[in-house]
Amino acid sequence: MNEEFDLPNGAKDFMRGQQDFLHVHNSHQLTESDLFDTAALILDAKDEQLIIKMLKKIRSMRYKSFYLKPVFLAEGKYSKQLVSQTDGVLYTDQIPNILDRVESINKRIEEIRTVTSKYTFSESILVKTLQYLFTRKTEMIPFRDRNSILSYCFPFISSIISREDQVILLDVLDYAHSEGLLEQTLVDRVNLCKTCYGTYHNFREVCPKCSSLNLQSVDLIHHFRCAFIGPATDYKQGGALVCPKCDKELRHIGIDYDKPSEIFNCLACNHQAQIPNMRAHCVDCGEENELEYLKTRAIYRFRLTAYGEEIAENGLQKIDKETISITDDQRVLPIETWQVLLRQEIERVKLHGIRSKVISVKIADLIIDPMDQDTRRDFKKEVLRELISYIRPVDVVTTNNTNEVFILFPDIKTKEVIEMEEVFDYNLNKMIRDNIPTEEEVVTIKIFPVEEDLIDFSS
Amino acid sequence: MNPIWEYIVPDYLEYWYHGGLGKFCRIFWHFLVFEFTRYIIIDFFVLFAFWMSRKRRSYDWEMARQGLFNENPFVSIIVPGKNEGGHLYKLVKSLNEQTYQNFELIIVDDGSNDQTPLIGKSLLKNGMLTKFLRNDIRGGKASAANLALRFSTGKYCVHLDADCSFDRDAIENVLVPFYLDPDIGAVGGNVKVRDFESSLAARLQAIEYLKTIGMGRTVTSVLGIYKIISGAFGAFKMDAINNIGGWDIGPGLDGDITVKLRKSGYKIHFEPTAVCLTSCPPNFKVLKKQRLRWDKSIVRFRVRKHNDVFTPFKEFNWLNFIALFENVFYNVVLNIAWWFYFIDILINFTGALMFIIPMNITLYIVAGYLQMFSLYILSERREEELKLWAYVPLMTIYTGIFLRLVRTRAYFDELFMRKSYDDPWNPVKSSDQAKASGF
Structure with a gap:
């Protein structure tokens, strides 16, 4: 059942044509029969998690007229990430523009030919992405999101994909680009954990022999006069630096001696080396990644091509x-x-x-x-x-x-x-x-x- | 008839026939007294004795070799250098082929400004090196070698140059002598020129290396007066080299450390079967720079720094005295004396130069071939080294003129101007300190 839009500041002004805006407070209101005659949805809940849940339910529906439906947030303050997943916040002063936009989106949704193909998960993501870009006439610009396993989310489509499956989205988008459906522009590169594809790493130096973190760095000192060179600990006698080879006191850096480099001691295994191993410790799953095993993936912004538009309208059976x-x-x-x-x-x-x-x-x-x-x-x-x-x-x-x-x-x-x-x-x-x-x-x-x-x- | 055969040859023969042995000795006393005696008679006598003892030495060698493999000591191979990255992979491959494998490989990059750090790190990452140490600020060859020494953990230390490659048994053969005689503190390897067919300069250096290293050091080692272990390939007992504090500032640090070890009472051995191939200066211009540096170091270290071996203090040792005396006498004194000899001949035999010069060249060529013959008998690369025989006559010009001029200039620069302290081979900070300290 449609709930008529009845905000105190003139709900009737939102009505245009035959269809209404449905004001939604919880996910129970989101049944297909309720959405059937609505032009757009306004999600109104204080809890952002609840809004995300509602969004996911909408975008996961079976029919294009539901999952592509314009979705707005009721006037209020929201995280940038949440706003990016919707069609925006319904500010009163922008209502005329929003109505035009809703009309345009719905018109484009109508242009999409009904697709009856049974798509796989990946194909479904691909089709929905293309249809989103087609109906919104926009670019798909990824935005940084600390909660995303990739550190980036994409508008619309990321909301229906679980955190763990975000990498599949990248594969699908790459595929769409390789098939000429999308144009891409590089935004960033992320390094994925080899185990969980997480991008949140703690980079740290470890002993190349025993992988311990317990490293202590020491300066190497070069005594010019006798060419002895060794860790500073070799030279220390009380408060002074005395060369262990020639027993001369080192008084003046640059004249008597210099410090050409440093060396670290592993306090766990006593190994000494100059080049520690760098490891990326995945904060999500705890995997210790060697840097060369991190999988680098590019993050792009996408724009629909003419061929992509055709596929968005006609469905994948065209190709x-x-x-x-x-x-x-x-x-x-x-x-x-x-x-x-x-x-x-x-x-x-x-x-x-x-x-x-x-x-x-x-x-x-x-x-x-x-x-x-x-x-x-x-x-x-x-x-x-x-x-x-x-x-x-x-x-x-x-x-x-x-x-x-x-x-x-x-x-x-x-x-x-x-x-x-x-x-x-x-x-x-x-x-x-x-x-x-x-x-x-x-x-x-x-x-x-x-x-x-x-x-x-x-x- | 050809005027050479009609006039010149008969005149030449008549001059030497009528002049007799007395005139011949008067004119070529320098050659006969010093060079022929030292490099032909003594060398041949010693080499003959060396060759005759081959059966006994072979048995001793086998016993020592078994001793080496029974103990299987851990060896630290250290390779200090600057901008040597291009050589490292080949060096590692050459070492991987060695018959003796219980070693660690430590490369020290002394402030390289090329791709060496990247190459070294890559080799380290791939497990091809044990340690890759880098001084971001160049400290000079001695400090780089000392840094490697500081982090070495072997019982023996083998010092190599990065641009060398080695016979498969080179490391084994340079270690075996430590088991022949426990008093041996260091062993020098036999350095030969790798790319000797690349240029005339390389061919002449190859002949020179064969004579001065392959033959000369075998002789001095047998006589107990061997005094320079090439930086390119030498092995040291770790406690011996640590006792003397490692390397001091160069140039000429390889000769310096050998003398330091001798003065500390260790025997030094040259091992001709431990063969290392090195690249040499490709042309005479680069060669001149290298030799100026080497020759200056003879004055700086042999004449100045280690002049105490010539004085009868309580630690006086006759063999050390002879080793350094022979070195200084034949290189410095005779080189200077030769100019007096040259002037003497110019003044007193001006009209006979047309007979003296050909005879002089003939003597040196004959001596040269005699040396090559003895090398041929001892060499493990006879076929290849036969290619050098055609160039032996040119050695008269190479050693008699080119190297003599370079040596004279080097001695003059070092004796009167201490030019070795200005050599960019060492960083200024180190040279200044060495000069101020009188090293």
């Missing part, structure tokens, strides 16, 4: 997601095109009785699953390159969104196709096992005759 990135080789066709050729080949087989075959090559999940998105894409490209290097110019290749590649071999002898299968099997096994030692089966290769069933199978 064959992984195929976009790996079909830079013209031999790899989109699955739909490949299926057209397959149908033609089926007809040719029926008409002329020629022997054509399809080989399917499937990489085991145990190889693919541990890979991150970039690695998976590169790996798939490598597999395709390997396969293409052996096939004939007339053979055509495609891949779907799983770990499977299909190759159509028109008019080929059975013996040749078996040889081809063996070549694929040997080379792919070698390529994979050289990099990933495993005893498990890593590749499954099957040969099919060209017939109707294959159309469904390859889909």
Whole structure:
């Protein structure tokens, strides 16, 4: 049920057209039926955590008209981070502008074609990000947030992702950029803990031998006259500095002696060295990261491209997601095109009785699953390159969104196709096992005759 | 007919035939009394004895070698230097190949202003060095070596130059002599020129190194008067070197520390089978600078700092006296005396120079080949060193003129102007203090 907006300073002024602003005090009010006829939401609660909870509920809803709905904060004081996750604070003097904005956002939400595809988590993040940028006609500018595991949050989209999954958001945004959906401008770089991806580190020097923090730094003293050099402790006799080599007293720095560098003693293991190891102690999980093992990720601000707008409007089914990135080789066709050729080949087989075959090559999940998105894409490209290097110019290749590649071999002898299968099997096994030692089966290769069933199978 | 064969050769032969042995000795007394006696007769006699004793030495060596490996002492290899980063990786690889492996490797970067700190830290991080120590402010070679010494933990200390590489058994062979005789306090390695085919200057230096180090030091070591362990490759007993306070300010600190050890009662041994290859100055200009520095140090350390070995105090030692006397006499005194000899010949035999000069060259060439022959017998690199034989005649000009002129200039500068204290090889702060203290 909609609650009419009834602020003391003229709630009716907020009404425009058929729809109202829904004034929300708690998350129980946020049911889909209640949101149906509202133009925008005004979150009004004293507790910021409660507001965050409400925001998350809204942005996690199933339908675009709900999760993209304009959300404002009731007039008041809020953290900058919270404001950034909404469409702003509803200041009375800005109401006319806000109404225009709400109208514009809702109009754009209407332009988004209803998408029925069942998206994965990553795809859902991608789509919502694109739709947010499309409806708000804005850039997505990350803002510093101490509570974010990445130290940065992104407007809108960060509110629906758990703290631990923020890195996935970076992967998704990188992917969107690599596919030409988003333009990016570098804002910062962050160093992630190898265990929890946290960015809150305590940098400290430790003993290279025993990793103890208990280090004591001592100056090295060089006595010019006799060329002796050693820690200051070697020289100290009472209050004076006396050279242990020539027994002369060192009186004047720069004339008798200097301090060319320092050395530290580890009070735990007595090791002496000049270069301690630097470690990044993750405040979140306690991991002691060696600096070279911190994963550096870039933080960008994003702007929607024309292609991104098209995808935001029409949904992801417009693009064959992984195929976009790996079909830079013209031999790899989109699955739909490949299926057209397959149908033609089926007809040719029926008409002329020629022997054509399809080989399917499937990489085991145990190889693919541990890979991150970039690695998976590169790996798939490598597999395709390997396969293409052996096939004939007339053979055509495609891949779907799983770990499977299909190759159509028109008019080929059975013996040749078996040889081809063996070549694929040997080379792919070698390529994979050289990099990933495993005893498990890593590749499954099957040969099919060209017939109707294959159309469904390859889909 | 060719005028050389028609007139000059018969005149030349007639001059020496009619002049007789007396005239020959009168003209070449300098060569006969000093150089032929010292570098041919004595060297050949000693080397022959050395060669004859090879079976006994071989047995002793094997016993000592077993002693070394039974004890397996921990050894500190120290490499002080400035701007030597480019050599470090090759040095580490060369040391990784050694037959003796129980060592720590300590590199000291003496205020380098190139990529050395980065390279050193990287090698340290990759576990290729035990310690990488750096003086942000340059203190000079001696202080860098002393810094390494201060943090060394081995029973023996091996001092290397970063631009050297080593035969696989070099470290082993430089350590074995400590087990031949417990009184040996330090062992010098055999330094040879690595890239001797790169230039004429390098070839001539390679021949010189073979003669003065490979042969000369073997002889002096057998005689017990060996007095300089090359900074490029030398091993020291840790307690011995600590007792004398490590290295003093250079230049010439390698000779200085050897004399200090001798004066402290330790025997010094040269080991020709402990072979180290080093790079040498690629041209005569750079070579001249290097030799001016080395030759000045002979006056500064042998003549001045350690002149007490020439005086009969209670710690007088004949071998130390002979070692330094031979060094000073053959390098400084005879070099100066040669100019008097030269003037004598110019004045008294002006008309016969056309006969004297060819004979002089002939004598030096023959002597040179005799030395090369004895080196050939002793060398482990005969095939390679045969390539140098063609250049032996040029050694007459190299040692007889080039090095003699450089040496004369160095002695003059040091004796009268103490120029070694102005040498940029040492930082001014150290040179000033050394000069003020009379070192």
